[in-house]
Amino acid sequence: MSDWEKSSTVRVIPSARPRKLAKVPFVELANGRLQGVVSSGSDIERVYVSSVAAGTYLFACSTNNNRPCGGARGYFCNHIQALINEGVLQYGAERVARYLRVEIADGEPSAQSITAAMSATRPPQGDAAVAAPVFSRFLRQLAYLELAPATAPLPEMQWFPPAPAEA
C-alpha cells in the first residue's frame, strides 16, 4: 500500500469554498446527483428543489410543495443552471464534472461548459419524486444551526484536519 493508503489523516474531501447563499441556499453532490434548493425570485415562501443525475443527466425541478417548475420543460430551467453555477463555486468545476461524469473535450471545465455538455445530450426529464428526499436533506442542514455547541472533547476530530491555509 502507498503512503496515501497508509495515512490515517489524509484529507479525502477537498474543503468547500465560500459562496453567497441568497439565491441557492443549498447545493450538494450526493446520492449520485448534483442536487439542491433554489430560492424563488418572486415568492419568498417558495423554493425550488432541483437536481441533475450523474451519468444520465436526468434532471428534475419542482417546488417544495411538489408543483412542477414551469421552466423545466424538456431542457434545463434557470433553477438548474443556478444550481450548477453554485455547485461549481462551492466544489470547483473539476469535482462537479467528475461527479456528474461530464467529459469536457477541450479546455478546463467551467459551469458553462458543464451545462452545455450535459444539455447537448438532450437529457431526459425525471419526475418530482426525487424532490422530497433532497428537500429533507436541506432541512437537515438547517437543523445543524439549532444544535448546541459542546465542550466535552471529540477525540475523533483529530482525524479531520482543518481547511488548509493557501500556500
Added chain:
Amino acid sequence: MRADLLAEAIAGLDEALAAVDAFDRALVAGLLRPQPVQAAGLTQLAQAVAGTPLAARVAEAAEKTAAGVASEDHFAALAAARTALLGSVHDALMTQVADATGRPRGQDAFPAPGGQQAANLLAAGRSWLSDLARSGWQGLDNDVVSGAAQVVSAMLPDLALRRVATLLDGFAAELGSSCPGPAAERIPARRWADLWSRAMLLTLPGAAGPPVTAVATGRLLPLGIDLQEHATAVQAQVHAVFEPAGGTESGGARPRLVRASVSAPKPDTVIGAGVWQLLRPHMSALAAFSEGRSIDLADMPVTTEGDLIWSDDHARPGEPADPFATARVALPAATDPPAAPLDRHPARIAVPVFLEGYAARKNDDALAFIVAGHPLVVDTDRIPAAGPLTPQAVAASGACIGLLRWDAGSFSIQPLAVETTVRKRAVAVHAGGWAGGTADKDGVKAEKAAADAMSVLRERAGRLLRK
C-alpha cells in the same frame, strides 16, 4: 528536543502495522463473502492478538467472518483487535516522544466510563457499520451510505451521543463523496478502517469518553489552538500548561499539560474563519487567547486524560501571558497526561513541543526543520485557513510552538505558532490568532461571509422548518 530519537526504528512496529494492513485490505473488498486472501488477512489480525486477553474472541470472529457468517458482535471483536494493535503502536511511539521531549508522563489509572446512552440509537449505528463492513469500500453504493443519515440526525441533539454522531457524520459524508465504490480510483484503506473501527467501538456500551475525575483550580497558560473540521462539524482545542494553585514551591501539584475543547455541528457552507463565530460564545478561553492572557480556573472539571470540560462559570481572564514565554519556561517541566485506553491510537498523538535554533529547509513542496542535524517534517497542510499563520511565515521562522504528530510511518510537527521577523521586527504569529476575533482584512471578510451565510440559512429555516 531530541529529534534524533524520533527517527529510531521501533521493534515490532512494522509487524503490528502489517497485521493492521492485512485486515484493512479485507475491508476494502468487503466481508460479505470473503475470498481466501481476505480470510488470510483476518487470520493475520487474529494471530497478532493471540497472546492477549482478546485471543479467543477474535479467533472466533475471524473464523466466522471468513466463513461469511459474521454477526455484529464478531465485527466488533475484529474492530477491538485492530484498535488494540494500534494502541500498542501508540504506546511505543509515546515512549519515544517522552524520550525526545524529556518531559515527565502522567501515570494515573483510568476509572471505568460511566453514563447511560440511548442503546437503540447505538444499535442502529452498529447495524449501519456492519452493512459497510459487508459491502466493503469497493462495494459502496448510495443506498448503503445514506443509511447513516437518519441515525446521525437522531443522535446529534443528544450530547451523550455527540461524539459518535460527529464521527459517523463526517465518515458518511466522506464515503458518500466517493460513491459508487468502484469509481474511486484509490481507497484510503487505513483511514476508513480507523474511522470504522473507532465508530464500531463507540457504539458499545461504556465506550464513551473518560469521566470527570477532578476539578482544576489554578492558572491556565495557553500555548496554542488546534482547529479540526469536517463538512458539518468543527472543534477547537486550546493546548495549555496548567499550574495548580499552591504550586510546587509550597508542596502543591506539578504543572501539567491540559486541553480545553469546544465543538459545534455546522452547515457545510459555514467555513474558514467563520467557524470561530460558532465556537466563540461558548468558551471564553478563545477570546483570552487572542488577547494574550492567562486564565484563572476555579473548580473546572477535568478528566484523567487532561481534558478540561469547559464552563465559563469556572474561568475568568487573568494576567497577560505570552505563549512563547510559557513554551520556553513552563512547558519543559509540565507533565504530559496519559491517553485513555480506547483513545490510544497514533493519529491521536498531538504533543505540544517547542523548537528553536533550527534551520528551515524546503524540498519541492515539503518543508522540514533541521533540529540539531535531524530533519523533522513540518505538516504545513494542517495550518488552518481560519487564521493568520501561513506556510511562508513558518518557513521564515526562528522559533515554533507545535504539535508533534505521527502518520503513515513518520513523525511531523504541526505548527501552532511561530516567531518570525517582519520588517526587521520580531513578531509572533498564531494559527489560532483569530479565535477571539480579528481586525485582519482577510479575517474580517471571511467572518462577514460566514455571518451572511448563517443569516440566510436562519431566515430560510424560519420559513421552512416546522411547517
